[in-house]
Amino acid sequence: MAAYVIAYDVGTTGIKTCLIEVTDTIKLVASATEHYKLYVMENGGVEQEPQDWWDAMCITTERVLEKSGLPAERIQGISFCAQMQGLVLVDKHGVPVRRAMSYMDHRAKRELKEGIANGLQIAGANVFKLLKSLSITGAVASSVKDPVWKYKWVERNEPAVFSKIFKWLDVKEYLICKCTGEFIMTQDSAFAALLYDTRKGKERFSETVCSMYGVDMTHLPRIVRSTDMVGRLTKEAAAQLHLAEGTPVFGGGGDVSLIGVGAGAVEPGSTHIYSGTSGWVSTVVNRQVVDASAMIAAIVGANNGTFNYFAELETAGKCLEWVKDHLALDEINIYLEKKHVSEAYESHYESLYDYMMDAIKNVPAGSNGVIFTPWLHGNRCPFEDANARGMFFNIGLETGKTEMIHAVLEGICYHLRWHLEAQEKKVKTSSVIRFVGGGALAPLTCQMLSDILGRDVETVENPHNVGAVGAAIVAAVGLGWIDKLGDAKDLIKASVRYTPNRMNKAIHDRNFKVFKALYKNNKKDFLLLNASK
Template sequence: MDMIYVIAYDIGTTGVKTCLFGIGEKIELIAGVHEGYGLYMVENGGAEQDENEWWNAMCSTTKKLFDSADVKPSDINGISFCSQMQGLVLVDESGSAVRRPMSYMDQRAVGEIKEGIAHGIQVAGANVFKLVKSLIITGAASTSVKDPVWKYKWVERNEPQNFERTHKWLDVKEYLICRCTGKFVMTEDSAFATLLYDTRDGKRGWSMELCKMYGVRPEHLPDVIKSTDVAGYLTRGASEALGLVHDIPVFGGGGDASLIGIGAGCVETGDTHIYLGTSGWVSTIVDRQKVDVSKMIAAIVGAQSEHYNYFAEMETAGKCLEWVKDHLALDEIDIYLEKRHVAESKETLYASLYDYLME
């Protein structure tokens, strides 16, 4: 069979991994390029990123893909995304961000979550009546200050001018899909991650009941597509910036929590994988939605139809190790022993400080 060439963008917390795959009798990784970008910690628990840094990193890595590959830009048959989830990117009618995107790590909305759900008779820190309603409709609930709806409400309260300029609420990869195609969409897994998406059979779609409960404007919510759907086609402007041919189909793709399990081969009911990156989780494939409110574990909508990921998450995992390396390892536990890098020491065979810490 003829080889099909596709580009996949993994939009992580600290950088983009841009990969060129050939699909024939098997899937082959032909080339890959990584480029980092910033994560900006601001006062009161804020965590933001720069949408132009995402885009610029996509553009530069795409062009570098072809330096070492015997493939031309005109050979590319499609592009898609894997991405961090539960960010908040508010855009105007032209698709431009009205403010810097808020990362899933942002936790400024303490007042908003307290006013919105953490009051009255509570179970697991949430108003019991609102909790039950949300569990019935979505199978989960916005009980963390990091959930996107509270970021949305924070902007509404603290930045009313930006809020009034908002046309659509997008997640990270959805912003980049918009920049590629001009289309405002959200894949099902991203829509579910807002915890405003009705997952009940026959009712799948944005829940007007939950929008009313949380005070979300329904007109801000984009059209929902499947991960395998074509979201749109690469515009001439985007194709010139990326160094690709215009009108290439752009697929919805999925969030990291949806696609990492598939990449690990966990696709059947009962399959389990453990992920450790900037964040971390344990996830098991189940065939129906379930939730453990006391342990904050829920079955989330994934990229596979009629399958759910029963998902226990740590918001920060490898990021904590990085913090220890940068802030504790040098002095408090004398990991360097002397004022020289362990990788340069004749007494050790460690390639990096991470290796030394692991030992």
Template structure:
């Protein structure tokens, strides 16, 4: 018998709320989206700042929940088995005893804590950006190391150094979805994968939990860390107040869910060892399911704890992926947008549909340019970069522009640049994961996977089959629904989720485009090496 759940995908720029049916497949019955602000740099009052307003998250969640229920009136709120979450990870949400935010949450993109990371770990004799003795201690307990300025430890230390009055008010340190769980249920909890994302989590078998030796080493008060729960566990119930604001039934079960790095692969159906998925949303990444912890400190890659306790996700991240196409839409394709609006009209009553149609139109523009963009190469580092090199000074660029270069070549080069970076991360990953008999095909998901031209470009650049599932922009919510399905026994394990999420279309690589893409890819990799010092001069 079909079961109905409500799943929330809380991203960097908006929330996607889905009413989902779980039966022989996991099927989205209705969805709604609502945006919110991202406050960066001068809007935060500090260079490198990246913050959001937790009340805006909650407002967007309430709006979209009611909208989804309105779209699917045949399903009553009392029929919903539970709610679950997928969200951006490595945020810092500091709350007091009443559950109120002490300050605006910092996002995973925040890179203000440069002095804090220097004092905490990036000093003395270093390997991969970390002082040697601390690096070894980290690897012993956690299997990873907090050597990125964007890691939440250093944001926490920044608050301690710069906002002492706020620091004194801290009751618990939460991540994004954990705050939403608190708002729904009144429970202060954190799931295993989010706990690992703090890089304060002991991953040794039999010792799983908050790691006091690491907390003491980096100066974190372990009392600030909440109770840890499983992603598939019921962690609470919707309170009366939250039920009234959301339009859901009081007492509806709230499940732990997971972070986007944990659940997007699940929602894409990449759940077995060796399965690889590529995600292109605001940020992007390459992830491969592995049976053990792996780390490549030099490339800032590690096998992270996920929603499945039996496996890990070997993970490499790009800070700005499909966000680059948002930049194109806002700053480069203005003439094309004018043509689009004139040709297709302006539908103020359905902005989401208009946005999809606009991106479809930009896909038509991309197809007018030749593969390889006539030698133009774009670097997608619009907010620094993390893998396979960590550099907050790295920035985007167009390289090799001539008088005959047109806007179509520039727009196509942006898509190719994102795909080149995915290839770079995947090739570095394969140095570690090839022994697990990785699949030739990769699952491509996120908003970037909505465009057929983008999917084909990725297949051509990777020279691998690219598989896309239904509603690839909503697979975070599908992964969150899977947590409920496993938690209630509807599905036996996370591995079995793959059977419920088949690929809808497969793109095969065009071998005729291999040579031009191999050539441009070599140039792409050289651009960072040749410009590292220039980035430091301009942005350091």
């Protein structure tokens, strides 16, 4: 008999709720998406309303039940895949004491400098604190966007708010608290806080590291595994979600942990690339590895005993959203024939992104020499610079919108290649790359990535839903339907493979060299223009 779980993929700008059937395969039965606001402030703050996540979760749960016709009693568990390194500070009732601070928030420059970027430094961190943190956690909080500095920012700038804190949660942990009343944090989220002792037999929040950073350990919740049932739906939560009271709730995992599971890239040596709002390259390893100079670390995964060697790009698909809103669409309301595009769109295309992909399909590799840098909100890896920004380089009189949009896609792929090359300095990445996320829906992007990397690229069925699939597999393991997370490799098969076009690769090699030089050549100017923001 088929078993059913609901998996919540909680992203930066919206939640996708998926009703998934688990038998000897993983089947998507119904899905629904609801968007919410991201508040971007001039001082580097990026925040969200936690209540917006919950409201979106309730709305989409009702929708998937309506679409499927499945009664709530048939849902045997719920689980989560969510954005990571958020800071959700709540009181003893689980009510947020302020808006959540996103992983993108980078206003805590002073806190970072005073906390770790002082004295004798290596890779921007005090050498003594860096070595101590590396020996305990396998990583170091050396980015202005790391949660501990957001926490310290609140302590300094909002003391009245800080005094109300009961627990420090991440995004999915807040939603779990709303569901169950339990204050927990999964191991991968605890590691992402960069306060977690990863040494064998000592897996807990580290008193030493917390003391070094000035973190009150009473603010930290209990740690659970991703596959643990952490509680059951309360009567109040069940009523709002239109689910049955007592439905098991599982810990789930962060997007970095579970997207790889949903992609079927779970064995050591498996590499996957994700392109959603953000993007990354992640390779499964069986030991902790760190490259502090390139801001890459092996983070704790949902699959016990493995780590994800992870390099992040903060604005991947977000760049495509930007180009849609500000370049493809005419925001100053000048049209030759306003009806033309809308009629074509309504007749032939599922989305504006689909329309853009068709419009640029004949642009040659290299975008006729135009290069775009995808650092619209700074950059973290392989260089940390909150002041870095995007640019179009080498525009000529003959350059049109199609070349510029095409260059945006290439710029994202160039940066992902930079990540892959940085990873190769420490670990062996796989010869065939699994490519997932919304970016993998477009064959044009898949082929472009293959050409730029010079490697075969595979996609899976519904690549934009792999986070939810990973969350469903976690619940299935917790319920005893699947033995272990490693079995995902047998459940998730590749659907399409792309092989590199060697002629295109030669063009991309030339452009990639220029792409990397653009940051070095403009670093001082980025600082001059953006340091005060």
